[in-house]
Amino acid sequence: MASNKRTPTIKDIARIANVSTATVSRILNGQPGYGDATRERVEAAIAQQGYTRNAVARGLVQKRTHTIGVLLPSVTSQFASELLGGIETEAHSHQYSAIVCNTDRNGERTAEYLNVLAEKQVDGIVFTSEFLTDEYEHLAERLNVPIVLVSTMSERYQIPYVRVDDQKAAFAAVSYLVERGHRRIGMVAGTENDPIAGKLRVNGYREALDTSGIDFRQDYISYGDFHFALGKQAAVNLLDRAPEITAIFAASDEMAVGVISAAWERGLGIPEDLSVIGYDDTAMAMMATPPLTAVHQPIATMGRLAVRMLIEGRNEGVVLPFSITERSSVGNRA
Amino acid sequence: MASNKRTPTIKDIARIANVSTATVSRILNGQPGYGDATRERVEAAIAQQGYTRNAVARGLVQKRTHTIGVLLPSVTSQFASELLGGIETEAHSHQYSAIVCNTDRNGERTAEYLNVLAEKQVDGIVFTSEFLTDEYEHLAERLNVPIVLVSTMSERYQIPYVRVDDQKAAFAAVSYLVERGHRRIGMVAGTENDPIAGKLRVNGYREALDTSGIDFRQDYISYGDFHFALGKQAAVNLLDRAPEITAIFAASDEMAVGVISAAWERGLGIPEDLSVIGYDDTAMAMMATPPLTAVHQPIATMGRLAVRMLIEGRNEGVVLPFSITERSSVGNRA
DNA sequence: TTGTATGCGTTATCAT
DNA sequence: ATGATAACGCATACAA
Numbered sequence: 145m146a147s148n149k150r151t152p153t154i155k156d157i158a159r160i161a162n163v164s165t166a167t168v169s170r171i172l173n174g175q176p177g178y179g180d181a182t183r184e185r186v187e188a189a190i191a192q193q194g195y196t197r198n199a200v201a202r203g204l205v206q207k208r209t210h211t212i213g214v215l216l217p218s219v220t221s222q223f224a225s226e227l228l229g230g231i232e233t234e235a236h237s238h239q240y241s242a243i244v245c246n247t248d249r250n251g252e253r254t255a256e257y258l259n260v261l262a263e264k265q266v267d268g269i270v271f272t273s274e275f276l277t278d279e280y281e282h283l284a285e286r287l288n289v290p291i292v293l294v295s296t297m298s299e300r301y302q303i304p305y306v307r308v309d310d311q312k313a314a315f316a317a318v319s320y321l322v323e324r325g326h327r328r329i330g331m332v333a334g335t336e337n338d339p340i341a342g343k344l345r346v347n348g349y350r351e352a353l354d355t356s357g358i359d360f361r362q363d364y365i366s367y368g369d370f371h372f373a374l375g376k377q378a379a380v381n382l383l384d385r386a387p388e389i390t391a392i393f394a395a396s397d398e399m400a401v402g403v404i405s406a407a408w409e410r411g412l413g414i415p416e417d418l419s420v421i422g423y424d425d426t427a428m429a430m431m432a433t434p435p436l437t438a439v440h441q442p443i444a445t446m447g448r449l450a451v452r453m454l455i456e457g458r459n460e461g462v463v464l465p466f467s468i469t470e471r472s473s474v475g476n477r478a
Numbered sequence: 479m480a481s482n483k484r485t486p487t488i489k490d491i492a493r494i495a496n497v498s499t500a501t502v503s504r505i506l507n508g509q510p511g512y513g514d515a516t517r518e519r520v521e522a523a524i525a526q527q528g529y530t531r532n533a534v535a536r537g538l539v540q541k542r543t544h545t546i547g548v549l550l551p552s553v554t555s556q557f558a559s560e561l562l563g564g565i566e567t568e569a570h571s572h573q574y575s576a577i578v579c580n581t582d583r584n585g586e587r588t589a590e591y592l593n594v595l596a597e598k599q600v601d602g603i604v605f606t607s608e609f610l611t612d613e614y615e616h617l618a619e620r621l622n623v624p625i626v627l628v629s630t631m632s633e634r635y636q637i638p639y640v641r642v643d644d645q646k647a648a649f650a651a652v653s654y655l656v657e658r659g660h661r662r663i664g665m666v667a668g669t670e671n672d673p674i675a676g677k678l679r680v681n682g683y684r685e686a687l688d689t690s691g692i693d694f695r696q697d698y699i700s701y702g703d704f705h706f707a708l709g710k711q712a713a714v715n716l717l718d719r720a721p722e723i724t725a726i727f728a729a730s731d732e733m734a735v736g737v738i739s740a741a742w743e744r745g746l747g748i749p750e751d752l753s754v755i756g757y758d759d760t761a762m763a764m765m766a767t768p769p770l771t772a773v774h775q776p777i778a779t780m781g782r783l784a785v786r787m788l789i790e791g792r793n794e795g796v797v798l799p800f801s802i803t804e805r806s807s808v809g810n811r812a
Numbered sequence: 813t814t815g816t817a818t819g820c821g822t823t824a825t826c827a828t
Numbered sequence: 829a830t831g832a833t834a835a836c837g838c839a840t841a842c843a844a
Contacts, residue, residue: 151622153821164831169823177829194620199597200543201821203534204836211577211598219566220761225559232553232580236587241594243545243575246566253570260575263533264545286528288485372765401765408767427554431706431735433742433767487837498815503839511813535837538820 152193161189172197203265211241212454213261213269217249222426223443227294230447231270238455247273254280262287268454270294274338292450296340297461305461306449310341313439313466314348317421318393320468322356325477326391326419332378332403334370334395345395364389368399375399379406390477391419397426400436415475425469435471486527495523506531537599545575546788547595547603551583556760557777561628564781565604572789581607588614596621602788604628626784630674640783640796644675647773647800648682651755652727654802656690659811660725660753666712666737668704668729679729698723702733709733713740724811725753731760734770749809759803769805
């Protein structure tokens with residue numbers, strides 16, 4: 145049913161207002177060079193014709209599309225959507241649009257998207273992934289489009305990023321548990337071969353144990369993939385083989401909720417029988433029962449900062465501060 | 479640091495391969511009309527130059543951008559992100575990209591976005607909102623871009639939509655409670671003046687009560703805005719003024735989790751002391767403690783269908799079936 | 813099978 | 829203050 149009345153162009157406006165397209169363009173863009181009278185004529189024509197500028201034509205000549213691409217491992221996770229929220233907000237405030245791409249943690253899709261975004265001439269790309277493989281990094285270099293990494297970083301290339309210090313944050317989380325009297329502390333970790341969010345958080349866990357003179361035990365750590373299902377499964381396994389544990393550090397909120405769920409199923413009260421601390425402090429931490437104590441990452445801020453860096457052409461690595469949001473999932477051990 | 483080596487164009491390739499740009503274009507688009515030899519020469523040049531097509535130039539001539547716009551009231555809600563997931567997946571499978579727009583339930587922003595999307599020449603728009611005001615609807619008509627509404631509909635215009643029957647679904651949810659012996663059933667409703675998701679679900683609630691010969695009581699219904707904070711507050715109010723209630727129907731999962739949270743704070747066990755049924759069946763229903771029984775909407779499917787309708791130019795209203803996903807938040811009342 | 817030429821809607825340069 | 833006109837990178841109708 146799409147009506148096929150041709151959309152009026154700048155030419156139509158020019159003809160109707162009896163001026164050149166150049167003048168219309170100037171008026172449209174608030175540039176100097178015309179009298180009040182002509183401006184009014186042109187504006188009248190624009191209003192009367194219901195003229196809408198064509199951003200693709202403009203993009204062609206200006207070589208800028210005012211559009212950025214966003215690569216996410218999965219749009220549906222709470223972390224990703226809060227990040228996207230920050231990105232979109234900042235983009236919009238600078239008159240940019242954001243194209244979302246769900247890589248699904250799939251290398252092929254990621255490569256496809258990188259190409260599509262390049263073809264669409266986006267002005268920049270925000271890349272979040274559980275981790276960057278050499279392949280993408282290489283492609284990213286080749287594409288000649290500015291990129292900012294969020295919550296990850298490249299080990300090989302100099303690509304700007306914004307993240308928090310995962311190891312330090314994990315260290316703080318586990319220390320928080322220790323300070324409350326816990327000694328038998330388990331960990332539900334993220335993806336095992338993720339060099340950043342995976343490895344570093346485990347490192348922080350070990351380091352905190354070390355510093356407190358607690359022996360690290362391999363069987364006190366169970367791996368998931370940052371998400372609920374596997375996190376819960378990891379918790380089940382962990383609780384099975386080490387029921388003496390009094391607290392668990394989960395490498396993501398989703399997995400923390402997974403351990404709450406696993407604990408609930410076996411009748412363990414939180415925090416009476418088991419304490420749990422999450423990581424991210426997404427909205428779901430607040431909504432959990434009981435409300436989840438968690439390491440707070442400024443997720444939306446990270447997204448906003450990333451697009452600001454893109455737009456301003458800043459080429460740096462920035463690490464943002466974290467904190468711990470206290471709620472009701474961690475108890476004291478006398 | 480952006481290297482300023484000019485991106486090779488179709489002309490460069492043509493020159494290098496000693497053919498015309500027309501031939502390069504044909505090869506690039508898999509059209510007939512060239513010999514193997516020339517194709518190989520051209521392909522070699524393309525590979526060697528690292529040529530990337532320019533989608534904006536192509537968009538200009540073809541008047542199609544292979545891009546759709548998505549208007550969401552808030553990217554961060556679980557409902558929205560699952561919907562976006564479906565939309566993005568389907569779009570990508572048809573070689574389309576999706577631009578996300580966070581309207582923030584703000585009329586001005588919505589209007590802005592509608593304009594931006596029109597300027598960017600998107601091939602279609604998926605619109606979700608808590609409800610459509612006349613203003614947007616009018617603008618939407620004027621813009622001359624195909625639109626599909628998700629989970630809402632227009633009362634005034636003939637705009638294609640995909641949704642489920644809110645009233646019937648709410649009816650089913652409340653009937654489910656009644657069947658399990660509940661008679662004093664409260665409701666935590668959504669936005670009061672939302673004519674679709676708000677009003678219709680309340681209607682279904684009342685209708686189910688009616689059918690079961692249970693008197694409707696105005697004080698058994700408390701309004702939120704579909705989200706956690708207000709949902710929880712509504713539950714607190716409801717529980718304060720009607721502690722005799724044995725079950726609550728929440729108009730969204732988020733609000734259902736809010737009532738779980740409110741119940742937890744006052745030591746009410748779920749489902750022993752209070753049953754609750756949610757609406758949407760987003761991922762958070764599964765993650766709740768206890769796992770939430772909820773009306774299931776095929777959210778991702780709705781998103782996928784919406785973009786398919788856009789792409790295929792279908793101009794209809796479709797209502798999808800719902801179901802009830804049983805988990806552990808509803809108990810029997812003897 | 814291949815090339816020429818024109819146009820898509822704008823911006824921008826150079827005149828006037 | 830205003831107008832011609834040449835790009836921008838590509839697709840396509842028409843020739844050859």
